[in-house]
Each structure stands twice: as structure tokens, then as C-alpha cells.
Amino acid sequence: MVSGRLTGPIGIAQPRGAALPTLLIIALVAFVTTLDNNIVAAAVPSIGRELGLGLTELQWISLGYILPFAGLLLVAGNLVDRWGQRRALLLGLLVFGTAALAGGVARDAVTLIAARAVQGAAAAVLVPATLSLLRTNLDVRGRTIGAGIWTAALAVAIAIGPAAGGMLSEHLHWSWIFFSNVPFAVAAAALAPAAAATTRRTTPGGADVRGMLLVTAAMLLFLMALVGTGEQTPNPLGRAVPAGLGVLALVAFVVVERRSAHPMLPRSLVAERAFLGGVSVQLLWGLGVSGVFFFTPLLHQESLGLTPTGAGLPLVLVAVAIVAATPLVAPAVDRWGPRYTVMVGLVLVSAGLVAIAVVNHVPSVPPRIPGLLLIGAGSAFTTPLTSFSLEVVATRDAGIASGALTASRELSSALGVALIGLVLTVRQSAELAAGAPEPDALASGFTAGLITAAVVELLAAAVTFACFRSRPFDEHRDTADSGGE
Incomplete structure (x- = not known):
């Protein structure tokens, strides 16, 4: 590593002054791209009533964003490496903001889902462009901090999205859940020139x-x-x-x-156990958490009788726990290493899901609070998934590797909504057939979904043990890698 400077793409030195804009962009992009998915959760009843949509169509409003997001991420990561970070960020932010405006003015299902799909495609470019900054602009400890900010921002967006969506749809109009994306896109675009390099990767091969x-x-x-x-x-x-x-x-x-x-994933990445482990654990973590978060506001409205705002508000406690636990993550990695830090986090998430399942028959919010806090604290301790998975990646592959990690998260969001929805529906139908009241049948279905998600989190902990190192990565290795490029 060059003294006083940070090594950027293909060995181009980046000034240390780029660190602050980098961390700000990481926070903004992680937050808005995740918020745009989760903010619809508490607003879907309002959208459904106005546009005349059923439950399945409403699920596709969410999946219409997630599917192109996940499907295009790997190719988008390749394009980021070729276009340069700055161009990719600016183009992605422009398309993302424009599509958000289109979604806000849409008044039919086809237009709305199409706008969501365009936003998902733009997010597929934004995320690897942003995550690649972790590898090119920050040193080892800086990456841990940046990854912590990334994980905290996306998890906070997951937690407060439903409450924000419910509040906007209840007091203004559901259109504002899309209009609210625009200020974040503008702020990130203003920071991009200070943080993102224009250098392109010049190795041959097409997408x-x-x-x-x-x-x-x-x-x-x-x-x-x-x-x-x-x-x-x-x-x-x-x-x-x-x-x-x-x-x-x-x-x-x-x-x-x-x-x-020229495969989507370079063979050098496929050969890295730590990288594949990070992708797999990211997939399993999101599979367990995302589906539960999507259906929680529905349960709160239909089973507990809460308003759209009140239905999403308890999830803010998850954000509070994430913020409170995040400062403890770096010391935990220094003491225990990434393997045991992430394992502890996943076990805490699983325990939180079980804690909510145990009290899910109680028609009030307070008994659910300990479980929500455990989910938040545990999610914070999964932060090293990103930084230590990218640590084994060569700088030239930073964009494609970042895309693969985020593709696993977005794919897990789509599959989580589908899987937990399927478990919930099957159990609910069985309860209704047995004569249970609708609110009780819905609660029973959600309990089955919570237990399913808890098992998935424990499986993720087992994969973490098998794939991650027991000690933190050595900064000397990073310095040698940077200096050798």
C-alpha cells in the first residue's frame, strides 16, 4: 500500500480524503436500495384497494423489484469493473430516481410493476458499484467499518421501511413511498465524484x-x-x-x-471457500429474515388490528438494536475472528425468531419486543460476512464479487417472501379447514413461518463454521496484495 494513500482499481492510488465520501455513499445506497423494497410492506393494502389488486399481485409488486435486482447483479458487477465506478454510480442513480418518480405517478398495476422492475435493474448497478468502494478505497479496518455501516444501513431500512410505508400511505398517499427515494439518489450522486474512480478494467471478455x-x-x-x-x-x-x-x-x-x-463468476472466485461461504450465509440469513419482515405488518394489521403505521412501527426496535450493537462488532472480530462473530449473530437471530414464535398467540406487541431486539443485535454481528468475503477477492474482481454477494441477499429476499408465504398459507389453510377464526389461523401460519426461518438461521451458522476462518485476516496480506498489483 502506498504511504498516505489507498490503492484503488487496478493499482490506481486513491486519496485518503475519499474515505468519508465513500462511507456516506455506502450508507445512502445501502439504505435506499433496501428501503425501496421493504417500504411497500405496510402500504400494500392501500395499493391493493386503490388499484383493485389481490394478494398474489401485491406480492409481485415486491418481487418485481427484487427479481431484476438479483438477476442482473452479476452482470452489473462485471459492467462496473469495465465502465468505472463513477460512471456506473451516476447512471444507476439517474435511472433509479427517474423510475421512482414513474412509480409514484403510476395508477395501474402494469405501470407500477414496470417502474419497480426498472428500479430493480438500476439498483443492480448501484450496489456492486458501491460495495466495490470497500475493496478499492479502504484499508482492512476501514472495510470492517464500511461493511458495518453497509449492514447497519440495510438492516435499518428493513426495520423502518414498513413503518415508513404505513405512515406515508396512511397520512399522505402510497405514491410517496416511491417519491421518498429521490432525495437519497440526489445526495449520493452529489458525493460520487469525490469517492468513485473513473478507471475502467481493461481485461478482455464480454458480459x-x-x-x-x-x-x-x-x-x-x-x-x-x-x-x-x-x-x-x-x-x-x-x-x-x-x-x-x-x-x-x-x-x-x-x-x-x-x-x-468468461463466466458470470470468475473461476478464481468459485475456488475461494471463504467467498462461497459468505455468499451462502448471506443467502440463508436473508431467506430467514426477509420473508418474516414482509409478512409482519400484515399480521399486525389483520391479527392485532393495528393501523398501517402501528403495524410497521415495532420493527423499528430491530433498527435500534442494530445501531446499539454495531459498535461492538469490530472488537468482537478482533477478539473472536469472523467465524465465531458471525455464528453468534446468526444464533441470536434464530433465538429472536423463536422468542416471537413462542408468544405469537398473544394479541399484543410488548411480548414480541425481546425477540425483535435479539434479531437486531444478531443481525449486527453478521456484518463480517461482507468485509471478510471480499477480503479474499483480487481488486480486479471487486465489482463482480460485490455483485455476487448482493445477488445472494436479493435472491434471498425474493425466496424468503415466497417460502415464508407458502408456509404461512399452507398452515393457515389447515387451521381454517379445522374451523379456526381467520385471525387465529393467520397467527398460526405466521408462527410456522417464524420456526422455519429460525431453522434456516441455524443452518447459516453451520455453514459459517465450515467456511470461515477462525482468526481475523492479516492486514499484512492485504498490503502485499495491494502492492503487488
């Missing part, structure tokens, strides 16, 4: 469009199998056909990637 289309088609087909495409829940055959086609698309993707000269 793997075939791989992108196949993996996106596989995700779409799996979601169709779990959620359906219309008002009616699909019958077993309606689930089996898209699921089978999804498997075929996934197999074709693997074959294409093995034969491609």
Missing part, C-alpha cells in the same frame, strides 16, 4: 448474457411455482410445471457457465 438470462429465468420460474401469477393460488400441477422448468433452466445455466470463456 455473460446467456448465463444472466438463464439464471434470471430459473429464479422467475421458481417464484411462479411458489407464489403463482394471478389471484388464485396454483394447484400442485401449476406449481410443478414452472418448478420443473426452473430446474432445467438452472441446469442449463451450470452447463453454460462451465463452457463459457
Whole structure:
């Protein structure tokens, strides 16, 4: 590492003065791209009433954002490396803000879902462009701080999104859940020139469009199998056909990637156990948490009788716990290493989900508070997932690696909504068939979803133990890697 400076893309030195703008952009982009997904949770009843939509169509308002986000991330990471961080950030912010305005003025389902899809595509460019700044602008400890800010910002957005969406839709109009994105995009665009490099990667090879289309088609087909495409829940055959086609698309993707000269994931990344472990754990963490957070405001409105604002407000406690626990993460990594820090976090998240499941039959909010606080504190301790997964990545692959990590999170959001929704619906239907009242049946279904999510978090802890190092990464290794480029 050059004295007094930080090594940027392909060895270009970045001034240390770029660190503060980098951390601010990390916070803004993590917050707004996550908020744009979760803010719709408490507003979907209002959107449904005005546009005449059913539950399945309302789920696709969320999935319409997540699917292009997750599907395009790997190709977008490649493009970030080629275009340069500054160009990618500015273009992504422009499209993201414009699509947010389009969503706000939409008055039919097709226009709204299309605007959401464009926003998801723009977010797919923004996130790897931003996360690559961790690798190119910050030293080892700075990356831990930056990753902590990233995780805290996205988790805070997950937590307060439903409350904000409920408040805006209740007191103004649901359009404002989209208009609220614009100031964040403008602020991040103003900071981009100070933090992002214009340098492009010059190695040969094109984007793997075939791989992108196949993996996106596989995700779409799996979601169709779990959620359906219309008002009616699909019958077993309606689930089996898209699921089978999804498997075929996934197999074709693997074959294409093995034969491609320039696969979506460079073979050097696939060979890194720590990187693959980080991607897998990120997927499992989000799979457990995201689906629960999407359906919590619905449970609070339908089962507890809360207003849209009140239904999302308890999730703010998760944000409070994240903020309170985040300063403890770096010392925990120094003392225990990334493996045990992340494992502790995942076990705490699982314990929080179980704690809520135990009291879910109680028709009030206070008994749920300890579980919400445990989920928040545990999520903060999963911060090293990002920084230590990127630590093994060469600087030239920072964009594509960041895209892969975020793709796993966004894919987990889509699958989490679908999986927890399926578990909830199956259990709810069984309870209704047995004669249970609708609020009790919904609560029972949500309890089953919580237990499912808790098991997924424990599985993530097991993967963490198998894939992560027991000690922190050595800064000497980072210095040698930077200086050798």
C-alpha cells in the first residue's frame, strides 16, 4: 500500500480524503436500495384497494423489484469493473430516481410493476458499484467499518421501511413511498465524484448474457411455482410445471457457465471457500429474515388490528438494536475472528425468531419486543460476512464479487417472501379447514413461518463454521496484495 494513500482499481492510488465520501455513499445506497423494497410492506393494502389488486399481485409488486435486482447483479458487477465506478454510480442513480418518480405517478398495476422492475435493474448497478468502494478505497479496518455501516444501513431500512410505508400511505398517499427515494439518489450522486474512480478494467471478455438470462429465468420460474401469477393460488400441477422448468433452466445455466470463456463468476472466485461461504450465509440469513419482515405488518394489521403505521412501527426496535450493537462488532472480530462473530449473530437471530414464535398467540406487541431486539443485535454481528468475503477477492474482481454477494441477499429476499408465504398459507389453510377464526389461523401460519426461518438461521451458522476462518485476516496480506498489483 502506498504511504498516505489507498490503492484503488487496478493499482490506481486513491486519496485518503475519499474515505468519508465513500462511507456516506455506502450508507445512502445501502439504505435506499433496501428501503425501496421493504417500504411497500405496510402500504400494500392501500395499493391493493386503490388499484383493485389481490394478494398474489401485491406480492409481485415486491418481487418485481427484487427479481431484476438479483438477476442482473452479476452482470452489473462485471459492467462496473469495465465502465468505472463513477460512471456506473451516476447512471444507476439517474435511472433509479427517474423510475421512482414513474412509480409514484403510476395508477395501474402494469405501470407500477414496470417502474419497480426498472428500479430493480438500476439498483443492480448501484450496489456492486458501491460495495466495490470497500475493496478499492479502504484499508482492512476501514472495510470492517464500511461493511458495518453497509449492514447497519440495510438492516435499518428493513426495520423502518414498513413503518415508513404505513405512515406515508396512511397520512399522505402510497405514491410517496416511491417519491421518498429521490432525495437519497440526489445526495449520493452529489458525493460520487469525490469517492468513485473513473478507471475502467481493461481485461478482455464480454458480459455473460446467456448465463444472466438463464439464471434470471430459473429464479422467475421458481417464484411462479411458489407464489403463482394471478389471484388464485396454483394447484400442485401449476406449481410443478414452472418448478420443473426452473430446474432445467438452472441446469442449463451450470452447463453454460462451465463452457463459457468468461463466466458470470470468475473461476478464481468459485475456488475461494471463504467467498462461497459468505455468499451462502448471506443467502440463508436473508431467506430467514426477509420473508418474516414482509409478512409482519400484515399480521399486525389483520391479527392485532393495528393501523398501517402501528403495524410497521415495532420493527423499528430491530433498527435500534442494530445501531446499539454495531459498535461492538469490530472488537468482537478482533477478539473472536469472523467465524465465531458471525455464528453468534446468526444464533441470536434464530433465538429472536423463536422468542416471537413462542408468544405469537398473544394479541399484543410488548411480548414480541425481546425477540425483535435479539434479531437486531444478531443481525449486527453478521456484518463480517461482507468485509471478510471480499477480503479474499483480487481488486480486479471487486465489482463482480460485490455483485455476487448482493445477488445472494436479493435472491434471498425474493425466496424468503415466497417460502415464508407458502408456509404461512399452507398452515393457515389447515387451521381454517379445522374451523379456526381467520385471525387465529393467520397467527398460526405466521408462527410456522417464524420456526422455519429460525431453522434456516441455524443452518447459516453451520455453514459459517465450515467456511470461515477462525482468526481475523492479516492486514499484512492485504498490503502485499495491494502492492503487488
